[in-house]
Amino acid sequence: xxxxxxxxxGYFHKVVDCQYACPAHTPVPHYIRLxxxxxxxxxxxxxxxxxxxxxxxxRVCDRPCEPACRRGRIEEQPVAICRLKRVAxxxxxxxxxxxxxxxxxxxxxxxxxVGAGPASLTVxxxxxxxxxDLTLIDExxxxxxxxxxxxxxxxxxxxxxxxxxxxxxxLGIATRYGARVNSLKSLLAxxxxxxxxxxxxxxxxDLEIPGRQEAAANIHLGIxxxxxxxxxxITAIGKRVIVLGGGNxxxxxxxxxxxxxxxxxxxxxxxxxxxxxxxxxxxxxxxHEDIPILNFLVPKSxxxxxxxxxxxxxxxxxxxxxxxGRRALVHAGEPDIHMPADDVLIAVGQENAFPWIERDIGxxxxxxxxxxxxxxxLRTTHERVFIGGDAAFGPKNIIWAVANGHQAAxxxxxxxQGQNLKTNRxxxxxxxxxxxxxxxxxxxxxxxxxxxxxxxxxxxxxASLTNIKTEVELGFGPDLAIxxxxxxxxxxxxxxxxxxxxIECDGCTDICPVDCITFTDNGEEPDLRTRLNxxxxxxSQSLFxxxxxxxxxxxxxxxxxCLHCGxxxxxxxxxxxDMQQFMYQSAKAGV
Amino acid sequence: MTFLPKPKLHHPDLAENxxxxxxxxxxxxxxxxxxGCGHDSISAAIVRACFELDLPPHRIAKLSGIxxxxxxxxxxxxxxxxxxxxxxxMPSVLTGANLANRDLVYLGVSGDGDSxxxxxxxxxxxMRRGVNMTxxxxxxxxxxxxxxxxxxxxxxxxxxxxxxxxxxEAIDLVGLALQLGASFVARSFSGDKAQLVPLIKAALxxxxxxxxxCISPCITFNNHQGSxxxxxxxxxxxxxxxxxxxxxxxxxxxxxxxPGTVETVRQHDGSLLKLRKLDDTxxxxxxxxxxxxxxxKHRDAGEIVTGLLYIDPEETDLHDQLGTTATPLNSLTxxxxxxxxxxxxxxxxxxx
Numbered sequence: 021x022x023x024x025x026x027x028x029x030g031y032f033h034k035v036v037d038c039q040y041a042c043p044a045h046t047p048v049p050h051y052i053r054l055x056x057x058x059x060x061x062x063x064x065x066x067x068x069x070x071x072x073x074x075x076x077x078x079r080v081c082d083r084p085c086e087p088a089c090r091r092g093r094i095e096e097q098p099v100a101i102c103r104l105k106r107v108a109x110x111x112x113x114x115x116x117x118x119x120x121x122x123x124x125x126x127x128x129x130x131x132x133x134v135g136a137g138p139a140s141l142t143v144x145x146x147x148x149x150x151x152x153d154l155t156l157i158d159e160x161x162x163x164x165x166x167x168x169x170x171x172x173x174x175x176x177x178x179x180x181x182x183x184x185x186x187x188x189x190x191l192g193i194a195t196r197y198g199a200r201v202n203s204l205k206s207l208l209a210x211x212x213x214x215x216x217x218x219x220x221x222x223x224x225x226d227l228e229i230p231g232r233q234e235a236a237a238n239i240h241l242g243i244x245x246x247x248x249x250x251x252x253x254i255t256a257i258g259k260r261v262i263v264l265g266g267g268n269x270x271x272x273x274x275x276x277x278x279x280x281x282x283x284x285x286x287x288x289x290x291x292x293x294x295x296x297x298x299x300x301x302x303x304x305x306x307x308h309e310d311i312p313i314l315n316f317l318v319p320k321s322x323x324x325x326x327x328x329x330x331x332x333x334x335x336x337x338x339x340x341x342x343x344x345g346r347r348a349l350v351h352a353g354e355p356d357i358h359m360p361a362d363d364v365l366i367a368v369g370q371e372n373a374f375p376w377i378e379r380d381i382g383x384x385x386x387x388x389x390x391x392x393x394x395x396x397x398l399r400t401t402h403e404r405v406f407i408g409g410d411a412a413f414g415p416k417n418i419i420w421a422v423a424n425g426h427q428a429a430x431x432x433x434x435x436x437q438g439q440n441l442k443t444n445r446x447x448x449x450x451x452x453x454x455x456x457x458x459x460x461x462x463x464x465x466x467x468x469x470x471x472x473x474x475x476x477x478x479x480x481x482x483a484s485l486t487n488i489k490t491e492v493e494l495g496f497g498p499d500l501a502i503x504x505x506x507x508x509x510x511x512x513x514x515x516x517x518x519x520x521x522x523i524e525c526d527g528c529t530d531i532c533p534v535d536c537i538t539f540t541d542n543g544e545e546p547d548l549r550t551r552l553n554x555x556x557x558x559x560s561q562s563l564f565x566x567x568x569x570x571x572x573x574x575x576x577x578x579x580x581x582c583l584h585c586g587x588x589x590x591x592x593x594x595x596x597x598d599m600q601q602f603m604y605q606s607a608k609a610g611v
Numbered sequence: 612m613t614f615l616p617k618p619k620l621h622h623p624d625l626a627e628n629x630x631x632x633x634x635x636x637x638x639x640x641x642x643x644x645x646x647g648c649g650h651d652s653i654s655a656a657i658v659r660a661c662f663e664l665d666l667p668p669h670r671i672a673k674l675s676g677i678x679x680x681x682x683x684x685x686x687x688x689x690x691x692x693x694x695x696x697x698x699x700x701m702p703s704v705l706t707g708a709n710l711a712n713r714d715l716v717y718l719g720v721s722g723d724g725d726s727x728x729x730x731x732x733x734x735x736x737x738m739r740r741g742v743n744m745t746x747x748x749x750x751x752x753x754x755x756x757x758x759x760x761x762x763x764x765x766x767x768x769x770x771x772x773x774x775x776x777x778x779x780e781a782i783d784l785v786g787l788a789l790q791l792g793a794s795f796v797a798r799s800f801s802g803d804k805a806q807l808v809p810l811i812k813a814a815l816x817x818x819x820x821x822x823x824x825c826i827s828p829c830i831t832f833n834n835h836q837g838s839x840x841x842x843x844x845x846x847x848x849x850x851x852x853x854x855x856x857x858x859x860x861x862x863x864x865x866x867x868x869x870p871g872t873v874e875t876v877r878q879h880d881g882s883l884l885k886l887r888k889l890d891d892t893x894x895x896x897x898x899x900x901x902x903x904x905x906x907x908k909h910r911d912a913g914e915i916v917t918g919l920l921y922i923d924p925e926e927t928d929l930h931d932q933l934g935t936t937a938t939p940l941n942s943l944t945x946x947x948x949x950x951x952x953x954x955x956x957x958x959x960x961x962x963x
Binding site: 095466470523525533535570587 | 654843
């Protein structure tokens with residue numbers, strides 16, 4: 021193999037698993053260290069720069085970082101990254117003085133942002149300090165989009181959302197709340213330099229089975245129902261509730277129903293438990309609230325008497341896999357089941373809807389009715405129209421919407437400044453800084469904690485089930501936060517190797533607790549992987565290969581399970597190993 | 612030195628041996644020797660050898676004297692018996708322990724100061740008596756703990772870190788061991804674990820005095836230009852004569868060796884040593900006299916001969932020569948220790 025080029029930002033970026041997995045590339049280990057030091061406001065600002073909504077995401081993020089966490093490959097559980105982020109938001113001091121301070125000198129360009137969800141708010145946050153004249157339009161009475169309408173208050177209190185939307189609105193953005201855009205053509209006619217669409221996936225998918233029309237009064241579409249609950253239009257539900265669907269919306273529906281009078285609430289899912297789309301922790305929380313999850317049941321019809329819903333008939337199925345591993349649900353050969361119910365909530369998926377976009381203004385749509393969009397620039401086929409978040413790619417999650425927002429902001433800025441959206445696109449910022457403080461002292465805590473993942477304290481179930489606004493998770497306090505933060509392996513502090521300094525004394529190989537360093541003859545990667553001191557099966561993780569050493573061998577390090585404990589550098593007599601912090605910041609508009 | 616304990620977390624696919632232990636279970640406390648010390652590599656080789664031999668840690672006794680080398684038993688085999696004896700006196704303490712309990716595996720660890728200066732007499736007599744042990748000298752050619760003065764194994768003409776030239780002849784411990792009757796003699800280099808680990812395994816399986824002189828560069832005081840025990844010098848002058856594989860007694864031997872390239876030696880415990888010759892000379896590791904002259908010749912040529920230099924698998928050990936009881940003393944009962952007046956009378960009669 022050729023020597024690894026550690027100066028290329030891409031190499032060490034991949035080693036920081038959590039940051040790499042985060043769509044917004046938040047420098048996770050860096051802010052976790054700040055939390056451990058009690059520097060909550062500093063940790064918050066690191067987050068705010070990258071993901072814009074630390075308080076919101078610290079509660080309801082989909083956490084792509086946690087399955088990626090290296091700790092999960094070495095012991096059982098990853099670091100509770102999401103809940104640590106919440107600690108930064110909960111315990112920070114007033115950070116308003118650290119935000120960009122307006123008024124900003126105007127640059128004369130006007131941009132309309134349609135929909136005030138996480139994607140549009142991110143665009144607004146990135147572009148306002150650059151002097152853009154921004155108008156945020158949303159049919160709701162306040163900003164936040166689905167974060168406000170679809171996420172129940174017991175998971176995300178209004179104060180948290182109000183605070184973080186307020187930081188952005190405070191940057192001098194014109195808001196048109198309560199106003200609905202009915203025609204993109206007429207919006208474009210208002211002479212905006214560009215338009216960004218961040219309207220999410222606002223339409224709940226329906227279930228057209230017998231009885232749907234007749235029993236309509238007690239059958240509700242999940243996201244519409246959640247939004248009515250959120251605004252206080254709905255305050256009660258029947259005692260027996262069936263929730264259809266296995267995603268996170270279904271989990272929010274069933275838990276909300278429990279709080280509005282539902283005593284016998286069930287979730288019924290077509291697929292098996294493991295294949296459900298809901299995050300494991302959301303399923304756990306639902307089951308903790310005495311909500312059974314019933315699998316492999318396909319709804320066949322709604323039963324009703326005198327126009328009132330009486331229940332749902334389900335067909336029992338089982339999963340069969342063909343030779344290509346594709347799943348088919350086949351009849352299980354058992355009689356159908358009737359479950360009585362007073363209300364049914366349908367949460368079987370969401371769709372995008374663009375009835376307000378004229379099809380003749382130059383925006384192409386594909387055969388599924390989704391706008392054609394450039395994955396990198398987020399521009400539609402119309403020169404002035406950009407789109408991001410769920411509106412562009414279908415239902416995903418908040419952190420993807422934020423990541424799209426950053427990219428759209430870069431594109432909008434380049435476009436308004438007359439630059440090429442692809443060739444002039446800024447690259448990431450990356451820097452390596454040695455952490456050496458003394459002979460065996462580093463400016464990070466390199467002692468590896470053996471403690472297991474800390475569970476988050478919850479409010480008393482009796483209290484949280486009686487008030488839909490009582491937040492269930494209480495979050496870590498400072499002590500629990502320190503214990504959990506210590507579990508972080510500091511994967512951003514990199515093992516940097518200088519082959520010219522190495523004398524091949526084996527000090528690093530001998531001390532490495534996870535046997536990831538080998539000195540051996542060079543070869544092609546598949547061959548090298550078989551000749552290392554410990555198995556290197558994880559092909560998604562790189563091998564770090566040095567240049568030729570004095571004996572003609574090379575140093576090969578399998579990055580897979582490296583603890584970043586720095587013992588290789590401590591046992592190195594010549595400083596050939598050094599621990600260097602890798603700071604990676606993805607590009608932002610104007611930065 | 613490192614102040615932190617070595618993390619307990621380990622590679623998820625870490626191998627286990629026949630006893631269910633991982634290599635990490637054979638480690639000791641974290642080393643406080645200088646970063647890069649050759650001794651740490653030898654410690655790691657001992658850990659690996661004991662792991663691969665499936666030795667139960669509680670059946671090993673590690674004994675040492677004084678010096679950097681003699682600190683190392685703290686850093687390996689943390690679950691074994693240990694004794695840090697007086698300077699140069701490890702061989703006699705070990706001999707006593709061995710006489711009292713012949714069932715343990717004895718590992719003596721010493722240095723060039725401990726064995727070639729203050730303990731030279733002890734070293735000589737342990738070899739001469741044929742104590743069943745593995746005797747490893749971590750040989751760095753300097754007194755590292757007292758800031759790098761020449762030791763008795765420093766080569767004549769070698770330069771110290773301060774620039775002084777050594778005027779004295781070096782003691783060649785391998786030559787002494789051969790002369791005094793060691794039945795397993797080897798030399799190796801801390802920077803070559805591929806050679807060192809099988810040698811330690813073979814020595815631990817050998818039933819008799821097994822001596823390994825292991826050159827171990829002192830990173831702080833003897834790794835400069837002009838040193839004859841630096842990493843660079845040893846690598847440049849290493850004359851490896853054979854490569855050893857140990858096949859433990861319980862494993863069936865299935866490989867057919869090509870005649871002439873590989874020599875096999877069956878040891879007392881049934882294990883088989885497979886010696887792959889690396890040198891084109893027809894070196895015979897069973898010929899003591901030839902070994903001595905071969906070593907002398909290469910030493911004059913400035914070469915450091917490494918590998919298994921001599922082996923006598925038929926040699927008997929101290930217990931055989933003394934006719935001692937086969938039972939460890941701590942397992943003898945009062946009836947065996949005090950057999951009664953009749954036995955005493957018989958013994959007295961025999962002496963009249």
